[in-house]
Amino acid sequence: MKNKFVLFLFTFFFFLKSNAQCAMCRAVLESEETKGVAEGINDGIVYLMAIPYILVGGIIFFIYRKYRTLKK
Secondary structure, eight states: OHHHHHHHHHHHHHHTTSOOOOHHHHHHHHTSSOSHHHHHHHHHHHHHHHHHHHHHHHHHHHHHHHHHHHHO
8 A cells, every 4th residue: 555655646646747748839928039938838737637636535535544444
């Protein structure tokens, strides 16, 4: 169980550093002189992508915990 938890934490923090822009968004934003806007858009996309996974993971965790307590 400890290994699964460590693997989950590693993958959670690893994917936050990924580039999430589509090719068209990247082409438009890279044509600007400042890269601050592109980095902000990329961070927003990653944030929006992470929230559903966190919510679904939390729901699965609570269902698992309830099921486990009912089983005892």
